[in-house]
Amino acid sequence: MRKPAEKYMLPVPTEDGIFIAHYSSQGLCGLEFPTASKARNNAASSAKDIPARVTEWHQRTSGAVQRALAGKPLSKLPPLDVSCGTAFQQQVWAVLSGIALGKTLSYGQVASAIGKPKAVRAVGAACGANPIPLLVPCHRVLAANRKIGGFSGGLEWKQKLLQREGVALG
DNA sequence: AAGTATCCATTTA
DNA sequence: TAAATGGATACTT
Numbered sequence: 001m002r003k004p005a006e007k008y009m010l011p012v013p014t015e016d017g018i019f020i021a022h023y024s025s026q027g028l029c030g031l032e033f034p035t036a037s038k039a040r041n042n043a044a045s046s047a048k049d050i051p052a053r054v055t056e057w058h059q060r061t062s063g064a065v066q067r068a069l070a071g072k073p074l075s076k077l078p079p080l081d082v083s084c085g086t087a088f089q090q091q092v093w094a095v096l097s098g099i100a101l102g103k104t105l106s107y108g109q110v111a112s113a114i115g116k117p118k119a120v121r122a123v124g125a126a127c128g129a130n131p132i133p134l135l136v137p138c139h140r141v142l143a144a145n146r147k148i149g150g151f152s153g154g155l156e157w158k159q160k161l162l163q164r165e166g167v168a169l170g
Numbered sequence: 171a172a173g174t175a176t177c178c179a180t181t182t183a
Numbered sequence: 184t185a186a187a188t189g190g191a192t193a194c195t196t
Contacts, residue, residue, distance in 0.1 A: 088179065107191065111178095122178040124191040129180085143191060150191040 008050050010058045012065050021061045022131070023054045027079030028061055030131035033153040061135075068134050071164035073101045077135055084131060088114075092126035099140045102165040106144050120144070128152050134161070 007029050012019035017034025057078030064074045082090045095113045099105055105113075107127075111120040127138040133153040139161045143149035148169065151158035162169060 086179080108193090111192095116178075118176085118192095119178050120192055121176090121190050122180085125179060125189075127191065138191090141191080144193070148191090152191090 008054050010050070010054075012058075012062050014066055014069055016069055019065055019134070021058060021065075023050075023057060023078075024081045024084075026081035026083060028057055028077070028132065028135070029081040029084055031061070031065070031134055033133065033157060064135055068137075068161070069164070071101070071161070071166065074135065080132065080135070085126075085129060088122065089126040089129055092123055093130060093132075093136045096127070096130070096136050096138050096141060099137050102167055104140050104142050104146075104162070104167055106142055106146070107149070108144050110141055124149075133157075140165075140167070 007022050007024040010021050010023065012021050012031075014034075019034060020032035021028060022030035022032070060076055060078045064077050067074055080093075082093060085093065091114045092110060095105075095110050107120045107123045108117065111117050111123045114123075116122075123141075127141060128150070130136050130138045130152070133139065133151070139151060139158040141149070148155065148158060159169065
């Protein structure tokens with residue numbers, strides 16, 4: 001997990017800022033929020049050394065990100081390289097990506113979905129370790145009390161995204 | 171409402 | 184390999 005394979009980093013321009021998409025040879029490996037502070041990290045390498053498939057993935061990623069920001073369903077995603085995570089994390093992320101648009105789940109529900117209702121904290125940890133916050137909708141997972149909980153990429157994003165999806169935050 | 175106990179996964183020694 | 188830490192929880196007082 002802690003082996004950072006060489007990966008490509010491409011910018012994903014959106015109305016909300018520039019996201020940075022990370023690609024490994026296996027697929028989309030991570031997505032970085034604009035986080036205003038270092039939004040324009042020119043990490044984006046121009047893509048001459050980038051394989052064609054990565055470019056194609058990037059197209060899908062860009063589209064998906066923009067749709068997600070607009071509160072619309074994600075039609076198609078590039079392959080996600082979740083190998084950077086543990087088996088448990090992958091399981092959690094799979095559940096998260098299965099959450100319907102505009103629907104929210106509690107950490108307890110997610111834990112139950114993977115067969116370990118008591119692993120709610122572990123689920124939270126897995127969400128925090130989620131490298132692709134937007135496309136793997138950890139923002140649709142609320143705390144048990146229907147509270148907002150936390151969010152690695154910035155709590156403000158979580159609220160904003162939920163509101164755009166029409167989720168009433170109580 | 172606040173504090174304490176619990177439980178799983180991850181990280182570190 | 185084993186022990187310690189963390190956490191976005193849940194329960195109890």
